[in-house]
């Protein structure tokens with residue numbers, strides 16, 4: 001008789017958990033995965049996927065206006081939020097089904113309830129059922145981190161943004177990171193007046209300063225308001241249901257219909273029972289792991305946002321894959337965290353890989369930079385003043401391209417391909433040897449002198 005009920009018990013069927021479950025099962029392991037909410041996790045259910053669909057939906061506002069300059073006789077158009085919302089929610093439901101089917105087809109037992117750890121090999125489900133597992137993988141993700149000022153409970157987070165009854169006339173978005181900038185663009189295009197409130201004057205920490213400045217400039221020109229050096233004091237609900245947001249600094253209280261917190265996401269470990277296996281959290285509440293995603297307990301591993309390494313879906317997926325291949329597939333390998341490309345689906349979007357100019361200078365003393373600041377051909381004909389900015393950060397001696405930073409239409413699509421060149425360590429001279437593909441925006445990458 002087997003010593004354990006399963007070889008692997010995964011807690012959380014999100015990006016990291018589903019990949020690890022499926023691959024471990026394909027390697028012959030007996031696998032069960034518990035999911036307390038919906039199979040697919042944050043990315044599929046209330047993150048990347050529905051967010052990107054809203055970004056597509058939002059873009060039509062400018063596309064329809066620009067179309068007139070391209071000869072299309074576009075009548076005045078109305079936007080119907082409930083149609084987009086329901087179509088997006090239905091697509092999410094379809095994908096949830098696909099994820100569940102894939103697990104079942106790979107012979108993974110999917111348990112739709114909450115799981116907690118009771119010891120190095122023990123799990124208890126919400127129903128009271130107890131199981132043992134040779135290995136446990138914690139892939140519980142992260143949850144919105146909200147500043148606790150009086151009245152904060154009147155605010156929503158990105159979790160609720162996909163289900164709103166209507167587009168708010170006025171929205172205050174707290175924070176200036178990924179989620180704040182992406183939803184600022186979305187709601188602005190749908191007609192909301194958007195005010196972004198941040199405790200510092202730095203948006204999108206970690207991105208190149210010139211690119212961040214360009215986003216602020218474009219967003220401000222579009223009509224998005226930024227309130228910097230503003231911490232939350234209190235939120236007061238008015239008789240008509242609207243909110244009055246009081247912040248520190250020289251700012252008047254801000255009236256709005258919806259307040260959305262986008263102030264970071266903390267690892268989700270509440271009540272998980274990690275202490276029963278002797279696991280203690282780090283100072284940021286994350287589960288500490290080694291390079292193989294193993295915790296301080298030999299039978300328990302953790303991947304994805306709960307480890308707070310890089311909170312991105314492709315990273316959680318790679319960590320899940322590496323774990324399953326190493327522990328169950330006899331194919332040990334580790335995730336390479338160098339040169340991970342990233343994007344902000346703001347309006348316009350940003351794409352980046354490698355070192356920023358500031359990071360390059362810190363690391364190497366000096367770097368060369370090359371920029372292309374241009375108005376895309378489409379914007380010129382559309383009469384739109386918005387300019388794109390591409391930037392290369394290059395090693396001063398070796399000529400190796402250390403980083404690429406872009407803001408402009410389709411920047412994430414272009415950046416993914418360009419990231420291969422940075423990862424491969426190509427030089428600026430090799431970029432220049434590549435003949436331009438004309439006319440495109442991407443050709444700027446090989447034309448910077």
Ligand SMILES: Cc1cc2nc3c(=O)[nH]c(=O)nc-3n(C[C@H](O)[C@H](O)[C@H](O)COP(=O)(O)OP(=O)(O)OC[C@H]3O[C@@H](n4cnc5c(N)ncnc54)[C@H](O)[C@@H]3O)c2cc1C
Pocket residue numbers: 011012013014015016017034035036037038039040041042043044046047048049051113114115116139140141142158179268272303304305306310311312313314316
């Ligand atoms: C609005 C938004 C937009 C985003 N956009 C992007 C993007 O464009 N690109 C990108 O790369 N990343 C994006 N992300 C980040 C991305 O979604 C996460 O990095 C990714 O989902 C992390 O995967 P994970 O497996 O660690 O956790 P998750 O996908 O969050 O999965 C964790 C799962 O565990 C379940 N769970 C938790 N505790 C328990 C328990 N005790 N028992 C059972 N189940 C449990 C949860 O319900 C959840 O389904 C976005 C995030 C948000 C919030």
Ligand SMILES: NC(=O)c1ccc[n+]([C@@H]2O[C@H](COP(=O)([O-])OP(=O)(O)OC[C@H]3O[C@@H](n4cnc5c(N)ncnc54)[C@H](O)[C@@H]3O)[C@@H](O)[C@H]2O)c1
Pocket residue numbers: 147174175176177178179180182197198199200202203204205230231232262263264265310311312342343344345
């Ligand atoms: N396109 C993408 O890849 C994408 C999109 C969305 C989310 N994500 C992932 O999800 C994570 C969470 O996103 P996020 O936007 O919530 O976090 P973030 O870390 O990107 O930004 C948090 C922001 O909140 C601000 N903030 C923190 N506490 C505050 C307070 N008390 N008052 C006012 N402002 C405060 C910070 O200064 C920062 O600007 C990201 O780190 C990212 O990895 C990725």
